[in-house]
Amino acid sequence: MCSTSSMKHNLAQARILVKKAVDAGAKALFLPEASDYISHSAEETITLVRSVEDSIYVKGLQKEAKDNKIAITAGIHEPGDEKNSGKIKNCSIWISEEGEIIERYKKLHLFDMNLTNGPQAHESDSFEKGNEIVPPLQTPVGLVGLLICFDLRFPEVPLSLKRQGAQIITYPSAFTVPTGKAHWEILLRARAIETQSYVVAAAQAGHHNDFRVTYGHSMIIGPWGDVLAELGGDFNGPEISIASIDLSIVNKLRREVPLKRRTDVYPEL
Numbered sequence: 538m539c540s541t542s543s544m545k546h547n548l549a550q551a552r553i554l555v556k557k558a559v560d561a562g563a564k565a566l567f568l569p570e571a572s573d574y575i576s577h578s579a580e581e582t583i584t585l586v587r588s589v590e591d592s593i594y595v596k597g598l599q600k601e602a603k604d605n606k607i608a609i610t611a612g613i614h615e616p617g618d619e620k621n622s623g624k625i626k627n628c629s630i631w632i633s634e635e636g637e638i639i640e641r642y643k644k645l646h647l648f649d650m651n652l653t654n655g656p657q658a659h660e661s662d663s664f665e666k667g668n669e670i671v672p673p674l675q676t677p678v679g680l681v682g683l684l685i686c687f688d689l690r691f692p693e694v695p696l697s698l699k700r701q702g703a704q705i706i707t708y709p710s711a712f713t714v715p716t717g718k719a720h721w722e723i724l725l726r727a728r729a730i731e732t733q734s735y736v737v738a739a740a741q742a743g744h745h746n747d748f749r750v751t752y753g754h755s756m757i758i759g760p761w762g763d764v765l766a767e768l769g770g771d772f773n774g775p776e777i778s779i780a781s782i783d784l785s786i787v788n789k790l791r792r793e794v795p796l797k798r799r800t801d802v803y804p805e806l
């Protein structure tokens with residue numbers, strides 16, 4: 538997706554993706570971080586936020602899920618929990634194939650970056666951070682661990698999710714181009730290999746406005762670290778990437794290559 542500041546426009550993109558996913562026989566559709574909108578500035582990002590009950594985008598996704606009997610997960614913005622913080626939340630939601638929001642996750646790690654001659658990020662100026670790891674969620678494709686974008690850089694959490702039974706880890710994302718080129722695929726494959734899980738990473742792609750461009754390259758990685766599906770970096774209209782999830786591969790690999798942690802030497806994550 539290439540979300541803009543118009544929720545209506547972004548819902549239209551999501552509908553195209555639902556149609557493609559349904560036509561391809563998918564049981565679940567994974568949409569990127571901030572799929573409801575990507576705006577021009579932090580100020581605009583805060584003014585555009587709506588509760589899920591008032592978001593035409595979220596309500597539209599719920600209707601699509603129900604009408605098409607497909608689960609949908611998406612990164613969205615939500616109003617802050619803390620009184621008068623002036624901040625909002627970077628969340629993901631899981632919508633069941635009945636159209637109900639059955640889980641939500643609030644991004645644990647906020648993206649602050651001050652690269653010389655590179656893109657800057659000040660997410661913690663306008664977003665509240667989450668304080669909880671959400672236990673893996675039972676879905677039609679397996680037990681899913683919900684994380685978001687910059688969380689990808691912190692292996693402790695997916696390892697904990699694996700210990701709790703996760704078979705699929707998802708990272709809806711909106712990566713910068715330089716960090717994407719250098720780190721995106723390596724980190725996704727590393728997270729898949731070390732957790733012996735599928736990793737599904739739907740990414741924003743292309744030019745969102747004059748100030749914002751994202752790396753794209755949505756990917757689905759198998760538990761062996763193999764790239765099962767991948768999209769490009771250019772945006773030429775909403776596009777899906779599709780893969781079969783075979784949980785017997787996860788179980789077999791975990792049996793054949795047991796990764797027994799030395800928690801007698803270092804603490805359990």
Ligand SMILES: O=C(O)CNC(=O)[C@H](CS)NC(=O)CCC(=O)C(=O)O
Binds near residue numbers: 575659660712716
């Ligand atoms: O701003 C919004 O509305 C949505 N949020 C984002 O795009 C976030 C925070 S700026 N992006 C990332 O976390 C990219 C991480 C990244 O690129 C890296 O880890 O290298």
